[in-house]
Amino acid sequence: MGVEIVKVGPEAVDDLRELWLELHHHHQRVQPGWRYKDDEASWLARRAEYGGWLDGDGFALLAREGDKTVGYALVEVRTDPDDTWVSADRIAHIHSLLVRPEGRGHGVGTSLLDAVDTELAALGVKDVWIDALAANTDAITLYERRGFRPAVLYLARLTT
Template identity: 50%
Template sequence: MSAIELRITGAEALDLLEPLWLTLHHHHMKVAAPAAFQDDATSWAARRAGYARWLSEDGSFVVLAERDGAAVGYAVVEMLPGPDDTWVTGARMAEVQTLAVAPAERGRGIGTMLLDAVDARLAELGIGDVFIAVLTGNADALRFYERRGLRPVMTHLARFTAEG
């Protein structure tokens, strides 16, 4: 098996992310509480628009993991102005909006490589404050992030009209 190559990129890579986003979207449907989920086309259109908006922020970036030229994972990182209104943070913060790894590649350390690259890039930018959301029910992701020193600090609640 060939090695994973990582590269820092931006909005120019968006079209490469769709298949990986959709596998993550399907994973969310499996691990989350039953809910009314968007269809694939609507989900990707909304996520792609979000990525374009987030990546327009100065310093925001994508870490793309490729094997033999094919995308097998990615992290999208948005830069946020600081300081935060609740926690003591620096003048800039980062939010990992998505971390996705192709199902066939999971368990091979690609998520770790992606977050290592995110941390290295943030260190270059002088940013140490990082946020990432984990979908309720995604216990494996929560454990993964906690092993990296992140911890839960907020719980979001929701009510969806599509569910009555």
């Protein structure tokens, strides 16, 4: 698969809607049994977050094959150290990483993470967080191969 990675910033936030909704639907398939927000409410909340995360040194990377986007990553760069662990003053948080089904198993996720690492190295950022749903074992396996290890386990009791 010939994938090109393209960096975009806040000007492209509305272009991420379809990708976010695909990730939102993926979450529902991977971890059923929860009540998920409808697409529009989910996008409005995520769009607002993306706007803030893309401010400053934050960035999004699109994985493109020809004219089709087969994946993306969205990264926030924070300028405050972690409150628990010893870390640098600048920390990256990969808030979203999606590879569409047709791109899975072809190295697209690895290419995106390689490009994230390259961008962060250019910014001098070494410490990185990434989230995964507890049931998303494929993503967790990929992240662990990249040197990530479990740090926090969130448990939820949602009543609404």
